[in-house]
Amino acid sequence: MNRIDIPSADRRAFMSGSAALAVAGLLSSTGLHAGQAGAGDAAGAYEPRRGQAGKDVMWIATPDALVTRMLRLAQLTPSDQLVDLGSGDGKIVLAAAGEGARGLGLEYNADLVELSRRRAREAGLIDRARFEKADIFESDFSQATVVTLYLLPHLNLRLRPRLLALKPGTRIVSHEFRMGRWLPDETSRVGPASLHLWLVPANVGGSWELQFPQRDELVTTRLDVARQHFQDFTATVAFRDFETTVREPKVAGEQLRFGLTDAHGHLRRFVGQVVGDRISGSVYDLTDGGARAPFSARRTGTAPPIEGSGPAPQSEAESLGSD
Ligand SMILES: C[S@@+](CC[C@H](N)C(=O)[O-])C[C@H]1O[C@@H](n2cnc3c(N)ncnc32)[C@H](O)[C@@H]1O
Known part of the structure; x- marks a missing residue:
């Protein structure tokens, strides 16, 4: 050229x-x-x-x-x-x-x-x-x-x-x-x-065993991250009688954040560090004045690739300048 x-x-x-x-x-x-x-x-x-x-x-x-x-x-x-x-x-x-x-x-x-x-x-x-x-x-x-x-x-x-x-x-x-x-x-x-x-962003895809304290018991449940698109993801958490999507999910570098309404109707905010197949951090009970407790998660399967991590499709290259 x-x-x-x-x-x-x-x-x-x-x-x-x-x-x-x-x-x-x-x-x-x-x-x-x-x-x-x-x-x-x-x-x-x-x-x-x-x-x-x-x-x-x-x-x-x-x-x-x-x-x-x-x-x-x-x-x-x-x-x-x-x-x-x-x-x-x-x-x-x-x-x-x-x-x-x-x-x-x-x-x-x-x-x-x-x-x-x-x-x-x-x-x-x-x-x-x-x-x-x-x-x-x-x-x-x-x-x-x-x-x-x-x-x-x-x-x-x-x-x-x-x-x-x-x-x-x-x-x-x-x-x-x-x-x-x-x-x-x-x-x-x-x-x-x-x-x-x-x-x-850390790769947070796949299924995780999630543990956090809810009232006096330690809850062990499943967090399923169905899709991760760069720093955004969609996920559900399964409780005994229902499952719920997570709100305001975000991956900021190694940090993962999301919220959900627990089995007692308490709004909880999870903020953790992702290190490979482990996450550890704090869960805040926003219904109870932000009371903080530790939580952890362990990935139980493999991590699928982050959506968009491969070569950009032609359509994306063509739309450059309009994004
Ligand atoms: C717009 S200038 C930016 C210079 C510097 N990063 C700055 O911000 O002041 C882009 C630079 O990239 C260099 N460059 C262009 N293509 C390159 C390539 N394939 N590999 C290495 N350098 C390249 C150019 O020679 C030029 O110095």
Whole structure:
């Protein structure tokens, strides 16, 4: 592909928000051809040109204020390993390393990789900020606890199966573009720009043996999660004389939440941590002033795959930009 190729839906999306001004300029500029080198500065050192072509998407740097907000949305801590997919001049990785985290930038353009390494050296961050010349679609980023992206909707969709396969609780933050039908857990608007956060959901599918205290007895019952679509699920809980659907079900990373009305008519809210085939947490009796008790669950069969975790269907790719 010689010219920057933005499918029409992506072009519409790219023309909204923070990218609008940049892209309006970029589309009318002459600097759109792949392979065109960035300008050198007075000393001859490589300096990239805003809007220069990249392998699958051009280079535009995320502004500093948005980088800071992306790291806040990710709840970045020094124990995190951040990976920026298409790391450009390295600024997101360097900002993360500056906050004590480890960062890895994957970038196809070798000049940008060299520039990022130089900036890491100058900032004294080479211990924590690494950069590799790599194609993000061919690279292993499975160790990431935070992933950042500033790509395009169809590229996010292509990456989605691999992002969903990351460890539950991994935070993904995208500048501007969404992830098709996997809706963000939180979106920040900063001026005209949008920043989206997703938490990789734990797989809660299948049947569980659920134990919780109800009045003075420990109830053992069955929780059946019939369908999990990204962070949403539908489930029923069986009691002796009836079964009931759960209300407000949600998976937020490793955390599972749902409510139900128990056999005594008490509204209970379950909040637990999912670790493989086990859940443990607290159940709150909202009819009794929120009294808290422990609950646990054990998966009794296999976990079916999360709906949507495979490659996106053509219909979803075609509807990008309208979601
Ligand atoms: C819009 S820029 C974002 C740069 C940086 N993440 C930021 O937010 O400041 C996208 C970057 O992805 C790089 N890129 C495009 N396709 C790529 C691919 N297949 N593998 C690795 N990098 C790629 C481009 O060279 C460009 O630097």
